[in-house]
Amino acid sequence: MPTGTTPAELLQAQITGITKTTRVLDALMEAQDPDVIAGLRQPGPIDQHWLRIVLQLPGGANPELNMKPEELDHVIGWPDTQKELVRAAVLNAFDNNRNVRFRWRLGKCATETTEIRDPGVADIVITFCSPDSRKRQRAQNDIHVDVGTADSH
Secondary structure (H helix, E strand, O other): OOOOEOHHHHHHHHHHOOOHHHHHHHHHHHHOOHHHHHHHOOOOOOOHHHHHHHHOHHHHHOHHHOOOHHHHHHHHOOOHHHHHHHHHHHHHHHHOOOOEEEEEEEEOOOOOEEEEEOOOOOOEEEEEEEEHHHEEEEEOOEEEEOOOOOOOO
């Protein structure tokens, strides 16, 4: 969860698995923008500048999905190995005309993990698990879950 997350937002995300970031990613999948798909097919690590631009696309159609700079920084800070797992699953879904749903949870994992559940015929579900140990309360209405490991950047 990025800086500025309120306790109520964190609780709601823990119950539903839905955050602003998962809603943005779901909206990107639903849009099936050919330029986004082409960008995902580029070899090498995902370009951070390109990712910032792409993550802001859904906010143009839905102001509730406008991502603040700290929210974008939070996503950019995810470990690159995890972003690569997501890219592969998303491209698999596009190539096979399947849906992807994104979710989030706090867990007892040591580092960030990306869990990809692919039942073969139904929706692919990608769940981002953040370590519970990285949750910090900065102020009364500001909870943050740190991201990043040695391979983050």
